[in-house]
Amino acid sequence: MNTKVTIAGVEFQNPIMEASGTFGSGMEYGEFVDLNKLGAVVTKGVANVPWPGNPTPRIAEVNCGMLNAIGLQNPGVEVFCERDLKFLEDYKDTRVLVNVCGHSADEYIEVVDRLANEKRVDMLEINISCPNVKEGGIAFGQDPKAVEKITRLVKKHAKQPIVMKLSPNVTDIKVMAKAAEAGGADAISLINTLTGMKIDVERQSFVLANKTGGMSGPAVHPIAVRMVYECANAVSIPIIGMGGISTWEDAVEMMLAGATAVSVGTANFFNPTATIDILNGVMDYMKRKNISDIRDIVGIVK
Numbered sequence: 538m539n540t541k542v543t544i545a546g547v548e549f550q551n552p553i554m555e556a557s558g559t560f561g562s563g564m565e566y567g568e569f570v571d572l573n574k575l576g577a578v579v580t581k582g583v584a585n586v587p588w589p590g591n592p593t594p595r596i597a598e599v600n601c602g603m604l605n606a607i608g609l610q611n612p613g614v615e616v617f618c619e620r621d622l623k624f625l626e627d628y629k630d631t632r633v634l635v636n637v638c639g640h641s642a643d644e645y646i647e648v649v650d651r652l653a654n655e656k657r658v659d660m661l662e663i664n665i666s667c668p669n670v671k672e673g674g675i676a677f678g679q680d681p682k683a684v685e686k687i688t689r690l691v692k693k694h695a696k697q698p699i700v701m702k703l704s705p706n707v708t709d710i711k712v713m714a715k716a717a718e719a720g721g722a723d724a725i726s727l728i729n730t731l732t733g734m735k736i737d738v739e740r741q742s743f744v745l746a747n748k749t750g751g752m753s754g755p756a757v758h759p760i761a762v763r764m765v766y767e768c769a770n771a772v773s774i775p776i777i778g779m780g781g782i783s784t785w786e787d788a789v790e791m792m793l794a795g796a797t798a799v800s801v802g803t804a805n806f807f808n809p810t811a812t813i814d815i816l817n818g819v820m821d822y823m824k825r826k827n828i829s830d831i832r833d834i835v836g837i838v839k
């Protein structure tokens with residue numbers, strides 16, 4: 538039974554990854570999950586310098602999901618390389634995708650250049666879709682011209698293949714996918730979170746200090762499946778699908794819609810072994826359905 542998938546020349550032992558920002562750099566989940574069994578570890582967003590993130594409270598539970606407005610808190614690329622990349626050295630079987638964030642094109646490029654010679658980094662996931670940072674992030678992800686421009690610039694500097702992470706907070710995500718492809722992206726990933734809001738009726742004020750936050754979790758899954766399907770039929774580069782995946786059925790559904798690999802995000806918070814449970818479920822499904830190669834199910838629902 539083959540569970541291997543290839544994206545931009547990088548081979549993954551299986552298509553199950555975790556989603557950026559929900560798994561640290563793997564360290565925190567090492568007690569629950571054998572990181573060597575995952576297709577990839579996708580790191581929290583990394584910037585050129587440390588970012589403090591947004592004021593608290595910055596997390597809220599909502600029906601079938603959560604809102605977050607972390608604001609991409611991270612220790613900066615130097616600490617990341619010394620601490621997190623070093624930790625990941627021991628996990629040779631899993632691929633490493635580093636999620637990159639910035640307020641400006643220059644800031645993205647600084648991180649990309651710094652990571653260029655880091656052998657442990659297999660791919661870069663460029664976050665142009667975070668709804669929780671005031672400049673940069675989403676500002677790049679909502680305008681197709683800006684998507685194409687930043688993709689082209691990053692591609693010029695990157696030594697590893699690049700995955701552009703798209704925002705669902707747009708009218709037509711196909712347009713953004715095509716812009717990323719036109720700019721030279723090796724792959725795209727989607728979806729990032731959907732902008733939401735929660736109001737505390739007793740206090741009569743916003744639950745999150747940032748007022749708005751990114752919605753994720755099981756409630757967004759059908760939206761993510763629809764968007765992955767649309768993009769898969771609009772571009773020819775591979776797709777890493779995510780958004781509300783919490784069961785193996787969700788993962789298979791995303792692959793049938795056109796994702797070559799999938800990422801598990803919010804589910805890690807309510808089930809720390811979600812990634813491995815999903816991997817086992819997908820393999821049982823393959824056995825039961827006599828699927829000898831996982832690649833055979835990608836995008837077959839038309």
Ligand SMILES: Cc1cc2nc3c(=O)[nH]c(=O)nc-3n(C[C@H](O)[C@H](O)[C@H](O)COP(=O)(O)O)c2cc1C
Nearest residue numbers: 556557558582605664728729753754780781802803
């Ligand atoms: C607490 C939290 C932090 C996140 N941080 C990042 C991040 O640093 N970079 C990024 O590209 N996406 C980030 N995301 C978005 C997720 O990677 C994912 O795209 C989104 O949550 C949808 O998947 P899910 O419903 O499975 O969580 C974050 C999501 C959550 C919930």
